Amino acid sequence: MALPKEQNIIIYRGDPAQLTITLDGDYSGKEFLFGAKKDKNTTSQRLIEKLGVDISVTYNASQNKSTINILFAEEDTQDLTYNYLEYDLINITDNRTVARGKLYLEGDVITPYDGFALPEDAVRFLQLDASSGADYDLVQVRVIDGEKKLVFITLSELKNQLNSI
Missing domain, CATH: 2.60.40.10 (Immunoglobulins)
Structure with a gap:
């Protein structure tokens, strides 16, 4: 055979x-x-x-x-x-x-999931590299040089930001 x-x-x-x-x-x-x-x-x-x-x-x-x-x-x-x-x-x-x-x-470069022309009710998911942060860090969106960026912050930094409001 x-x-x-x-x-x-x-x-x-x-x-x-x-x-x-x-x-x-x-x-x-x-x-x-x-x-x-x-x-x-x-x-x-x-x-x-x-x-x-x-x-x-x-x-x-x-x-x-x-x-x-x-x-x-x-x-x-x-x-x-x-x-x-x-x-x-x-x-x-x-x-x-x-x-x-x-x-x-x-895989295609262009996909239905790449965030281009998202419908109004869609949610965008971003991949983060957790190795950039420390244990118990939080992620915050900040405007840096006119662009929105994701940054890691500590709980104490968040408390300071909230106390300054």
Whole structure:
């Protein structure tokens, strides 16, 4: 029995995509299942599952090759935060794994979460480097040189500011 084809694939997270896997032989009339998980552990949750109308097979008799196309919609990957997933493509008609590899999820620079043109009811979250502050420091917004900046302050500094009001 031949080992499954190893093929790593790159797609953009949250974008519609079509994955193409080419295999030697005639797989027309076979049913396939594409599944992806964060790792190969038996009990890890399947994060992506494609079968039925999402998978099509075309056979080229002159080359004796089958092309398997797997369609991805935006919602299949838009909420995934992993850099890559492990995947299998299984010929479920014959119960054989025919392809496997890593599905890399490339992140876009421009995302719905980057704060540009936020709706009025949206909340912006900022990432802070906690190693810049000491234990029990607070974070305060200050205008420095005409720009709003986040700064760490101590509890005693906060008390002094409140007492001066």
